[in-house]
Amino acid sequence: MVSRGFDREKRLLTARHFTAVFDSPDAKVPGKHVLLLARENGLDHPRLGLVIGKKNVKLAVERNRLKRVIRESFRHHQQTLVGLDIVVIARKGLGELENPELHQQFGKLWKRLARNRPRPESPPEPPGVADSSHA
Template sequence: MEKAYRIKKNSDFQMIYKRGKSVANRQFVIYTKTNKDLEHFRLGISVSKKLGNAVVRNKIKRAIRENFKVHKNDIIPIEIIVIARQPAKDMNTIQIQSSLEHVLKIAKVFNKRI
């Protein structure tokens, strides 16, 4: 992911948590907040240390980023935070992507094409 697509600052995370809307399934929680200044979406990923060691957490983060790369042109300009829950650690990449697509459809972040 390019730098322009990332949310890194704690203050940005906190603002989205407070003012954004949340949607969840068993594996992920998604916070979304509209931002009229954006031309594309911005993504923040949070995977707790409770889910496992660094190898497990990075595997989950890579799968999440890959899903957003695949759907890069299909997502509306919005700020998104993805929080992984406990069941995500036992899933493979394809299962993570299908679960993430499911919760993103509920959050209505896709263009009308999907």
């Protein structure tokens, strides 16, 4: 059972963690005023990183509110996101959304991300391997 908390292990903490997701995301999920990038992390829990720049969300109080709401939403949906490193990139206009709308939007984004993720259990077989057993 994945703990519902948001402790240190659930965060992308280093530039290297962020760069790994930016450089080769396994999934991209665009939303209204936001983009989610995700990459398999090989761990038994998801990790979250937030990119909410001053350029797109001017006021610190708004940036902090967004971070709180996004982390809270992530906490409630993390059991469906196990094994992913996720970076949330805020775009212009995200700070104007009210909290209920943010919760609703992120609920949908997490579900889309969970649906769109590559399935590590069944990697695609290289051509020719599947029919070699009939030889």
